[in-house]
């Protein structure tokens with residue numbers, strides 16, 4: 271049984287819709303939308319537009335003015351209870367005279383949390399867990415980073431129907447349609463970093479920039495990250511051109527040449543020494559953790575077969591994967607598949623995954639998958655509530 275009313279669900283859907291406008295604008299903050307309502311009537315709305323900007327609830331309360339007295343407030347995230355770039359939202363809520371608050375997910379950030387308890391103590395009726403699953407999924411990057419200090423990792427790859435990511439001569443631009451590539455750019459606009467392996471950087475010479483379509487403007491470009499163990503990549507590649515994208519981070523082996531390192535740092539790039547594994551590749555797990563230490567909350571891997579095998583099988587770090595399959599056949603035993611590496615010997619070693627969605631992007635098939643242990647599982651929502659000692663009402667709303 272679910273005790274939420276139709277109108278409460280509608281208001282939360284509106285808050286989620288508003289929050290999504292913050293995609294690519296708010297990191298390291300979460301995306302938040304707010305609705306001030308009396309019954310069915312929406313009095314005011316707001317959303318968080320970027321770091322240092324007013325929080326969604328303060329925007330909505332300001333717009334509502336005196337009408338907020340006695341009204342309900344809907345938010346996808348628990349209101350903050352601290353002085354940061356802006357004042358505590360709990361104070362603004364109390365001053366406005368709001369009587370009931372509905373929010374989706376708790377705020378696990380220890381600096382800002384405690385809003386629900388503070389408001390309850392002040393006599394406001396507080397209900398959490400409304401559309402909890404949707405609210406959780408909206409801010410997976412933020413939740414994973416706050417709870418684990420590691421970024422949320424998305425992998426995106428394009429292949430032919432027979433699973434080839436390039437031809438035998440390593441040609442791969444373009445296997446899939448513009449619609450699929452536009453989706454890739456949409457992800458780029460929302461993440462903090464994009465990672466490629468050395469061979470992809472050399473063969474495809476990508477800019478690794480986020481290029482949104484329409485009138486949307488990027489307030490900052492994601493980090494461009496390349497794994498180049500021996501610093502062999504030529505300096506004229508587009509990913510080293512500062513005018514084309516965000517700052518460039520190069521991960522190399524611990525024994526990389528000092529002269530080559532200096533050349534890159536003199537060009538304004540950062541070079542980070544990463545440990546090597548037995549197979550001589552760099553540890554992608556360590557690299558992801560290092561990015562987390564640098565406050566990177568989300569990463570997009572655009573891997574060739576070698577990097578995809580590392581991230582899926584050798585050191586599983588992928589939380590969500592997008593596979594695009596174009597209705598073409600490439601064939602060839604030497605043409606790379608989606609995953610390269612040495613592969614597994616036995617079926618019982620296979621890495622399981624959950625198919626979340628199967629759809630289309632133009633003529634291509636789009637399969638969204640969560641590998642086993644990928645963050646975003648329903649158990650992760652339960653853990654989020656437990657961490658913050660908040661109980662969703664009703665608990666069943668999570669299912």
Ligand SMILES: NC(=O)c1ccc[n+]([C@@H]2O[C@H](COP(=O)([O-])OP(=O)(O)OC[C@H]3O[C@@H](n4cnc5c(N)ncnc54)[C@H](OP(=O)(O)O)[C@@H]3O)[C@@H](O)[C@H]2O)c1
Nearest residue numbers: 427428435440442467468469470552573574575576577580
């Ligand atoms: N269809 C698609 O979606 C798609 C996407 C990207 C690329 N591609 C195609 O894929 C081909 C390149 O793929 P690839 O498999 O040859 O190479 P790759 O995955 O792009 O790069 C692999 C290289 O990166 C370095 N590296 C360091 N640490 C690594 C780690 N942990 N895991 C993996 N690599 C690591 C190694 O360089 P060292 O050799 O110096 O040790 C390794 O050989 C190109 O033809 C490109 O066009 C297709």
